[in-house]
Amino acid sequence: MENLLTDRAFWVKYWESKTDLAVPIPDDYLFHSELASLIQSQNVQTAIELGGFPGYYAVFLKRYFNLDVTLLDYFIHEPVTRALLEANGLGVHDIAVIETDLFSYKPEKQYDLVLSCGLIEHFKDTADIIQRHIDFVRPGGSLMITLPNFRALNGWFQKRFDKENYDKHNIDCMDPQLLRQICERAGLDVVQSRYYGHFSLWLENEKEKPATVRLLKKTLWFAGKVFTKVLPFNSRALSPYIMLEARKPA
Template sequence: MKITEKSFWEQYWGEILLPQKVNFSFKNDRVIAETILKFVPKVDNDQKALEIGCAPGKWLTLVYENLNYDIDGFEYVDVAAEKTKENFKLCHIPENRFNVITADFLTQSPDPKYDLVMSFGFIEHFENYDDIYQKHIQYCKKNGYVVTGFPNFRGINYYLQLFIDRISGSSIIKNHNIKMMDKVLMEKMIKSSKKELVYLDYIGGFEPALFNINKVENIFLRFILKVSSKALSIIFSNIKNKYISSYLIFVVKND
């Protein structure tokens, strides 16, 4: 069952600016990209990657440019799909190397299967996250890889985002399955699927960019939040645990 309504994504992706690529000077992008490039092998021609919930396409662009995959993406919101196609063109990816499918991947038959299946900020929008993970596996070829990452709104991040939601009218906490953002829970889920766990950990330390502080209209509160989050990022920049880190990511091999 989806937690986040389609209208939320229509508004969100309608406001995105292009082009979008992984920014290695931005810590959150960098640590996610480094994890992908470390644990997912570079391939020869004619091997394909799929990203579920692919807009705006920066992670597919990364694996195209660095790992040589042809790239496909699923988006169930029209504006998000169009933004992704536009982004690929702006990133000079040939049209015969990418495809964006406008559909709900949960209703689709997992064919063709892929050498790499990814999602970032997707699985945590469902109550039945374990079923969503299994669907990722179904799209993946034998000996292929599944990479799944999502923000960590537990610990200090939960209370900070809950406060921002209350004073700004945003609904980030409401739109995420907070309970599943847990390394131990993910390890149990992967173990039960009998797939090879390649990597699983919290990454990134405390990350101010996890929070949209600019949504806070009160100037004084916005200033306090920016100063506080900057201080926390200095103190906890490299702390990796469930109470501090901005992100949780795992890599599974479909052996």
């Protein structure tokens, strides 16, 4: 596990600091357009969300596309996941759950869609963690990975005002060209690897930050939103996310 930038204690503390986790997932959830297009064009029937506790995207895929969905993470707190399912009109058996270490688990099946959102940046060896995603993709299936772009203004803000959280991320992997090269070397056909989103700014546990930091964040957030409303474009400097989509040859 030397490849990991976090440990179980970090994630226990992280999730225990969160409140109101059991919320209804809207149909316009982040990345909804790209997921809808992929599912429809590739006739996706089965999907797995890796590292996704409490399972927001697993719930999204089940609720709005009725996919056969699995959630895999090495930290699962069952009452939270159950409450999230109930908040979205789903039962405990509507999503399969696997609590395991991704580095010791051998996939028992492969899926039409393998998805992770905010996972690979917590590992030092980017090629290795992506290959572990690829192992779950069936021939002809799709891989979608999203991650934050801390090379942007948001990253500067994280580093300046939440260094502990910033240091839990592999900044080097936040490079669309690197992700493209890794997938191509692994034999995948890359559909897109790009910066995503016009602008956003956030802090973990923002309510605990000093008032001056919260005010600065609010000011920068507003200014950035206004600027990108007038000039909407994706860029390394401002986009808050990176998106990778690739296919495994049939």
